[in-house]
Amino acid sequence: MSFAPAAHHVHESAELCALRVDVRAFIRDEIASGGFVPAVDCWLNSWDAAFSRRLAARGWLGMTIPVEYGGHGRTFLERFVVTEELLAAGAPLAAHWISDRQIGPSLMKFGSEEQRRKLLPGIAAGEVFFAIGMSEPDSGSDLASVRTKAVKVDGGWQLTGSKIWTSGAHLSHYFIVLARSAPLDPEHRHAGLSQYIVALDAPGIEIRPIVSMNGHHHFNQVFFDGVFVPDAMLFGREGDGWKQVTSELSYERSGPERFLSTWPVLAEMAAATARGDLAPDPELGRMFARLMALHQMSLSVADALTNGRATDQEAAIVKVLGTATEGDIAELAGSTIGGGDASDGLARLRAMTATALLSRPGFTLRGGTNEILRGVIARGLGLR
Amino acid sequence: MDAPYRIDAQLEQTLEQVFSTAAGLQPGSTDLHFDRKLWATLADLGFTRLTSQATGATWIEAAGLLRAAARHAAAVPVAENDLLAGWLVERAGLPDEPALIRTACIADASGSATGVPWATEVDRIVVLWEAPDGWRVADVPRDDATISPGRDLAGRPTDDVRVDLARAASAAIPAACVREYDLRGALARAVQSTGAMDRMLALSSQYATERVQFGRALAKFQAIQHLVADIACETALATAAVDAAVFQMASGHGDLDWLELAVAIARSVVGHAASVTVRNAHQVHGAIGTTLEHRLHELTKPVLAWRTEFGSLREWDARLTDRIARAGSDPWSFGVRATRA
Numbered sequence: 197m198s199f200a201p202a203a204h205h206v207h208e209s210a211e212l213c214a215l216r217v218d219v220r221a222f223i224r225d226e227i228a229s230g231g232f233v234p235a236v237d238c239w240l241n242s243w244d245a246a247f248s249r250r251l252a253a254r255g256w257l258g259m260t261i262p263v264e265y266g267g268h269g270r271t272f273l274e275r276f277v278v279t280e281e282l283l284a285a286g287a288p289l290a291a292h293w294i295s296d297r298q299i300g301p302s303l304m305k306f307g308s309e310e311q312r313r314k315l316l317p318g319i320a321a322g323e324v325f326f327a328i329g330m331s332e333p334d335s336g337s338d339l340a341s342v343r344t345k346a347v348k349v350d351g352g353w354q355l356t357g358s359k360i361w362t363s364g365a366h367l368s369h370y371f372i373v374l375a376r377s378a379p380l381d382p383e384h385r386h387a388g389l390s391q392y393i394v395a396l397d398a399p400g401i402e403i404r405p406i407v408s409m410n411g412h413h414h415f416n417q418v419f420f421d422g423v424f425v426p427d428a429m430l431f432g433r434e435g436d437g438w439k440q441v442t443s444e445l446s447y448e449r450s451g452p453e454r455f456l457s458t459w460p461v462l463a464e465m466a467a468a469t470a471r472g473d474l475a476p477d478p479e480l481g482r483m484f485a486r487l488m489a490l491h492q493m494s495l496s497v498a499d500a501l502t503n504g505r506a507t508d509q510e511a512a513i514v515k516v517l518g519t520a521t522e523g524d525i526a527e528l529a530g531s532t533i534g535g536g537d538a539s540d541g542l543a544r545l546r547a548m549t550a551t552a553l554l555s556r557p558g559f560t561l562r563g564g565t566n567e568i569l570r571g572v573i574a575r576g577l578g579l580r
Numbered sequence: 581m582d583a584p585y586r587i588d589a590q591l592e593q594t595l596e597q598v599f600s601t602a603a604g605l606q607p608g609s610t611d612l613h614f615d616r617k618l619w620a621t622l623a624d625l626g627f628t629r630l631t632s633q634a635t636g637a638t639w640i641e642a643a644g645l646l647r648a649a650a651r652h653a654a655a656v657p658v659a660e661n662d663l664l665a666g667w668l669v670e671r672a673g674l675p676d677e678p679a680l681i682r683t684a685c686i687a688d689a690s691g692s693a694t695g696v697p698w699a700t701e702v703d704r705i706v707v708l709w710e711a712p713d714g715w716r717v718a719d720v721p722r723d724d725a726t727i728s729p730g731r732d733l734a735g736r737p738t739d740d741v742r743v744d745l746a747r748a749a750s751a752a753i754p755a756a757c758v759r760e761y762d763l764r765g766a767l768a769r770a771v772q773s774t775g776a777m778d779r780m781l782a783l784s785s786q787y788a789t790e791r792v793q794f795g796r797a798l799a800k801f802q803a804i805q806h807l808v809a810d811i812a813c814e815t816a817l818a819t820a821a822v823d824a825a826v827f828q829m830a831s832g833h834g835d836l837d838w839l840e841l842a843v844a845i846a847r848s849v850v851g852h853a854a855s856v857t858v859r860n861a862h863q864v865h866g867a868i869g870t871t872l873e874h875r876l877h878e879l880t881k882p883v884l885a886w887r888t889e890f891g892s893l894r895e896w897d898a899r900l901t902d903r904i905a906r907a908g909s910d911p912w913s914f915g916v917r918a919t920r921a
Contacts, residue, residue: 220918459912466904476901476905478901481898481899481903482897484845485844486849487915492821496820576812577781579805580805
């Protein structure tokens with residue numbers, strides 16, 4: 197059995213604690229001055245470019261990007277602390293989420309010098325926002341089957357096809373596209389894929405909204421009709437697309453956005469219980485405990501990533517448990533509150549719960565379904 | 581960044597070796613009997629009083645010891661002797677004879693305590709009780725106590741004890757120690773449970789890989805993979821919660837409110853993890869796992885028994901609800917401290 201249990205307890209340093217204090221003070225000021233209203237699933241649904249720029253002004257975007265590229269040269273753990281505090285507060289993070297979480301670190305790892313100089317300063321300033329183009333209508337969890345084609349032409353590549361579930365593409369400046377740059381070899385399905393940085397205002401791009409069942413619009417389908425991408429915007433190495441998209445999955449899977457999407461619901465339930473508007477329910481304590489334990493696990497994965505240790509299993513575990521718990525909190529609220537009226541003090545909770553319940557199905561789907569992730573965990577256990 | 585805590589790899593290896601000699605159950609019996617041979621080995625190595633005898637060992641090492649013991653279903657009262665009774669003797673400044681084997685309990689005003697682990701098997705019972713002028717503690721020879729033997733659902737001796745409090749030589753002890761005693765007991769059970777879960781995971785993975793049905797190893801069925809994956813998930817989460825509480829305990833800063841929060845989180849997570857891990861481990865093993873001849877029950881039964889000690893799962897959940905509601909402010913800053921204790 198090759199499975200190593202995840203947990204090694206990480207105790208935060210005085211510096212990290214001080215950073216939490218700073219972020220909490222900023223959040224208090226923002227809420228007091230009407231800078232934002234705490235929301236459920238804020239990292240996907242709450243787009244506020246002005247808020248992103250206020251974070252940038254504090255040095256809290258592009259934190260891990262080196263100073264020479266306009267970033268702040270801080271550690272992954274420092275970024276973890278800042279994002280965790282902002283998520284718990286339900287702050288509007290959607291505008292910069294992808295560029296800050298994914299694109300910045302990916303550019304540092306795979307990007308060309310020219311790409312870094314061109315894009316990183318804007319990412320750290322909250323001026324350049326990204327979306328991601330991976331899934332296609334016929335390629336959901338099975339990414340190797342993508343059919344968007346990149347054909348080599350003079351001075352660049354020509355992209356044809358479409359990408360689906362691209363959150364925020366209608367508001368972003370760029371997106372990063374996984375496309376087939378060489379014909380499919382059934383023996384090596386993961387070969388022949390490449391990534392491209394595509395400007396979303398390029399000729400030949402059409403963005404069609406996909407409205408979610410809660411009425412929100414963050415998803416899109418993006419169509420390419422022979423879109424030209426210059427050679428300089430090939431991302432990483434030709435043919436290395438699969439390796440590149442899978443190499444950073446631990447960051448994407450283990451982060452605090454995988455267990456805090458409904459924290460504002462839990463906080464509101466606690467407040468309502470304190471006011472006497474809700475009867476004390478042990479289930480609330482149970483959910484709180486799970487999230488505190490997930491915080492510890494997620495922190496220990498962040499620490500492991502900082503120190504260059506591989507954590508695919510642990511990251512998958514955080515995501516399986518975290519996203520299920522987010523949904524369980526929505527369920528708990530949904531099964532606790534009745535129809536009621538404005539006089540019962542639960543209007544705010546009722547509104548949040550409606551959003552949470554309708555967002556819930558997405559929690560355990562996005563970023564790798566829980567069924568796929570259980571397979572990853574089972575592989576780590578030597579079962580497959 | 582502080583170094584993430586870990587127990588010394590060499591110590592971990594030694595513990596694993598020592599406990600792999602644990603006797604386990606007598607064939608055909610549901611009763612657990614004190615493994616005195618193993619105890620003698622542990623005593624020789626200084627493992628029977630790891631933390632309560634100025635060895636420099638902390639709860640971090642003790643947790644490693646308890647996990648190894650639980651992983652091998654060892655029938656030895658290490659938690660009771662060291663972390664509870666030994667600690668009380670030390671705190672109260674009672675005369676100590678480290679070779680004596682002890683358990684501990686809280687008695688009512690009449691000197692009665694129920695469900696005291698290992699009472700029939702030990703030399704001494706350290707008894708706490710609340711006298712009119714405050715809490716007292718006494719180190720009572722077992723033969724001075726009246727004991728009605730009993731067993732918990734894991735077959736471990738859990739006995740009813742009656743002590744003549746007036747005759748016992750006792751010392752005063754602060755009420756805070758009694759509160760800490762409860763938290764120590766609660767955490768010890770949580771630590772032990774994670775050890776047992778860890779082994780349940782190993783046994784389940786192994787069985788799924790070896791057992792062939794419909795021409796394939798069970799492990800090839802996705803439904804089975806997911807059952808085992810969920811054991812891994814819950815065990816990992818429980819271990820993370822327990823490690824955080826062990827860290828609080830080891831830091832010894834004496835903030836009992838903060839310690840209680842960490843222990844409550846651990847007990848809640850471990851208690852709910854027990855539901856999933858026990859159910860899934862048995863489901864993977866099929867009928868053979870429900871028999872006395874298969875080892876699995878030596879791991880699953882203690883987890884269910886430990887969950888009932890030092891507060892039920894529901895009580896811990898309710899305590900957390902109460903704490904976060906009383907905290908008033910945002911439960912986030914209440915749970916995730918931004919100041920170092």
